[in-house]
Amino acid sequence: DIQMTQSPSSLSASVGDRVIITCRASQSVGHYVNWYQQKPGKAPKLLIYLTSSLQSGVPLRFSGTGSGTDFTLAISSLQPEDFGTYYCQQTYSTLLTFGQGTRLEIK
Amino acid sequence: EVQLLESGGRLVRPGGSLRLSCGASGITFAAFGMSWVRQAPGKGLEWVSGISETGHSTYYADSVKDRFTISRDNSKNTLYLQMRSLRVEDTATYYCAKAMSGSVVVVPPGSDTPQSLTVANTFDYWGQGTLVTVSS
Numbered sequence: 422d423i424q425m426t427q428s429p430s431s432l433s434a435s436v437g438d439r440v441i442i443t444c445r446a447s448q449s450v451g452h453y454v455n456w457y458q459q460k461p462g463k464a465p466k467l468l469i470y471l472t473s474s475l476q477s478g479v480p481l482r483f484s485g486t487g488s489g490t491d492f493t494l495a496i497s498s499l500q501p502e503d504f505g506t507y508y509c510q511q512t513y514s515t516l517l518t519f520g521q522g523t524r525l526e527i528k
Numbered sequence: 529e530v531q532l533l534e535s536g537g538r539l540v541r542p543g544g545s546l547r548l549s550c551g552a553s554g555i556t557f558a559a560f561g562m563s564w565v566r567q568a569p570g571k572g573l574e575w576v577s578g579i580s581e582t583g584h585s586t587y588y589a590d591s592v593k594d595r596f597t598i599s600r601d602n603s604k605n606t607l608y609l610q611m612r613s614l615r616v617e618d619t620a621t622y623y624c625a626k627a628m629s630g631s632v633v634v635v636p637p638g639s640d641t642p643q644s645l646t647v648a649n650t651f652d653y654w655g656q657g658t659l660v661t662v663s664s
Contacts, residue, residue, distance in 0.1 A: 422590065452636045452643070455650050457573075464623055464654035465565075465573065471645050473637050476652065486637040508573050512649035515587050517563070517575040 423447050423511050427520035435528045440496040442523045444509035449489045453513040456485055456494045459522075460505040468507075469494065501527055530554040530653045532624050537658030544614050544662070550607040550624030550655055558582075558602040561627040561648055564609050566620035567657075576622070577609065578649065581629075592618075614662045621659050625651035 424447035434440050444454065452472040457465040467476045469485040472492060482497040496503055504527045509520040536548040548564070563578040577598040578587040586598050597610040607624050628647035635642050 452634070452645060457651075459573075464656060465651070466654075467650065467652050470628070470647060470650045471632060471634050471636075474632065474634055488636060488638060506572075510573075510575075510650075512646075515578075515649075516589065517578070517649055519573040519575065522572040 422516050423450060423514050423518050425509050425511055425518050425520040427507075427509055427523050429523060430521065431524040431526070433526040433528050434499050436499055436501060438499045440499050440503075440525065442494045442507055442509075442525075444487075444492045444494070444520050446490045446492075446511055446513075450511040450513035452488055453511055454485070454487065454492045455510045455512060456483075457508045457510065458503075458505050459508065465508065499527065503527070530626070532626060532653060532655035534622065534624050534655045534658035537622060537660045539661045539663065540614055541664055542614060542616055542662055545610070545612045546614065546660060548609040548611070548622055548624075548658060548660070550609075552605045552607070552626070555626065555653075557600075557605040560629055562600060562607045563625045563627060563649070563651065564598065564607075565623045565625050565651070565654075566618075566660075567623070568617075568620040571620075574620075578627075579607070611660070614660075616662050619660060619662045621657040623657045624655045626653040628652050 456469040459465040473485045506522045531553045564576040579598045595613045628650045631644045
């Protein structure tokens with residue numbers, strides 16, 4: 422299976438900060454990486470697909486980049502509603518895998 | 529409005545069986561692949577199983593292969609997960625998730641060449657989840 426490793430596991434940032442979350446794949450996954458946001462007690466929400474395509478309705482402060490094995494999710498100006506846990510997912514293999522998650526707390 | 533509604537979760541003894549259902553509305557169900565994704569209490573997301581639009585192709589995580597069976601009834605707009613030989617470590621909230629369809633032309637970062645990439649395993653809608661607890 423392809424392993425997806427996120428860093429950091431958790432972070433705390435202030436409103437207005439730029440936040441970067443990284444995801445590393447154990448082998449090349451091309452551009453087949455998605456990012457989801459999950460809030461406590463809720464289902465995950467798709468933010469970005471195919472590395473950098475913004476899902477409809479997602480604010481423009483979210484962006485993604487990368488290729489091969491290294492990917493990043495950026496939040497350009499953190500807002501209070503951006504708290505939650507963020508997961509990367511690879512869809513290169515039919516055996517889909519998620520990263521372990523990055524918990525984002527607002528200071 | 530797209531809605532996915534899971535049901536069937538409950539307390540079950542180790543070694544027992546359970547069938548989960550996911551009813552879909554607001555979509556042409558037969559046009560989309562579907563998956564089950566689970567989340568153990570306080571843990572991350574784990575993809576469990578996926579099924580193609582027609583049901584002819586199915587996929588399983590190693591952790592559930594030979595114990596779980598995914599299926600669908602497109603006439604009833606319903607996805608199923610039959611779970612057998614349940615283990616304590618199968619305790620989780622089980623989500624059904626709808627996959628996007630087809631391919632999208634994108635210009636990947638760092639490139640100026642458009643590429644057609646499949647979105648077949650990208651989940652754009654999720655249910656609210658159903659809790660399965662395996663305990664003696």
